[in-house]
Amino acid sequence: MLTFECPCCGAHADETELHAGGEAHIKRFGPGASDDDFEGYLFTRENPKGVHFERWRHVNGCGKWFHAARCTMTMEVFGTYPAQTFQPPKDLLDKITEKRPGWSWRDLS
């Protein structure tokens, strides 16, 4: 069963308590964004086999959005962190590197 620790309220929430919100850290360029950037923002998505960063909402709990790092092959959750950030915390990245040497995601690795 897929469970996450909500970084807002600290609850260990099962996926039925949560709502998946898709890819994390998607950046909207602009105003005056190029067609490439706007298309990327709207439609192009990372679709990794392995380490993935996502947004989740603790919808049947505290109601807050948060971020999570998860492996799409094994469903292992590496960790969660608050939504109010542009990138994952360093200690989480180190932890992922320890477990999945050589991983990369967008410009992170």
Add this chain to the structure above:
Amino acid sequence: MSQLHGIVTVAHTSTYAFECITPETDEPDSSPMKRYSAFAIAREAFSGHKNWDRAWRKAQPKKRYDVVIVGAGGHGLATAYYLGKNFGITNVAVIEKGWLGGGNTGRNTTIIRSNYLQDPSAAIYEKARSLYETMSQDLNYNVMFSPRGVMMLAQTEHEVRGYLRTAHANALQGVETRFITPREVKEIVPIINLAGPRYPVLGALWQERAGSARHDAVAWGYARACSAMGIDIIQQCAVTGVLQEAGRVTGVQTTKGDISCEKLGIVVAGHSGDLANMAGFRLPLESVPLQALVSEPIKPIMNCVVMANTVHGYMSQSDKGEMVIGGGTDGYNGFTQRGSFHHVEETVRALIETFPMLSRLKMLRQWGGIVDVTGDRSPILSKTPLEGCFINSGWGTGGFKAIPGSGWGFAELMAKGHSPLTEEFSMSRFREGKFIDESVAAGVAH
């Protein structure tokens, strides 16, 4: 033979496929393929059915092909078949990292229909459905096409309006469907509970010549017909890189060595993102597990396919007697080929309201396939930024029904650089805002 699926049949598929790739000798079999017929059965009976030819040749990769197709599922094999049959291009290899038909082709709920709202969808799905009608004869392989009828229940007023609109659109598109009353629904499906409680059946969109087929046989039939034309099917050969020179594809790196090619077709469903990465472009799609389950086998109780999109479940009965139930997709990316457990409960709970007799059945097996879903829930059959490289992906939760039409159109696109069937399914449609919005038909259930 059942027209089903699932773990048991997939296991059977693998045995069958492995037999074909581990013959006693590595010498390619060059004798012409013998036709399957009643006479052939009688002839082979004399030697105790021990001397049937292999359904397709074992092939080792050559150094160079005109066309390389990555992925020997239904869509990849159909593409290769129509390249040979319609365009005379037979210097083709179909490369498969696992075994032929072992991905979503062997994991779907085998539903065939073409009652789509938008013109481009109706065109390609109806082309596919019409090719299914004569596929067994065309391929000389019994794919057990069973046009038993597909019924899409309308269980809210909005759905009634939506399906009436679809029925009108289908009439204009030349797709034979009609909207039927609850009384007709009950006549066709006596086990249904029309009254609700939450969602009474208010009518249904009925396509009489839709139905199902034996999914493995579709892959095997295409493979056999491809092989007979001289097309190489190379199993257990994973692509590890895409070779390119000056923005043009020149070949693929594989676990069986480099293979050069003029044109490359990527037809790998859930793994499209991976292959696109190797080729150096990005795709507007995400891969999620979609699951299905089957009950214990029971006597015949339902002779059509019923889809209930509001409560989200769809069901048919296999020739073995199992109730085949399609469930939901996970809400997040995954490659687990199993799916979330709670979806099983949601699906079954919903279907029991409409089919109370299901509550007495035991469910036997559950499995998942990795489906690649685009932003508008319609597929991508397209040229790519890499010249000579084409992609056929994004069939999402409903690719099986499209196999022959997809192969037909994609082969034309690869051979001629243009196909009326695939024109609207270009990957540039997202940038242009020309979506093929089938969220009613494709976003919910297939």
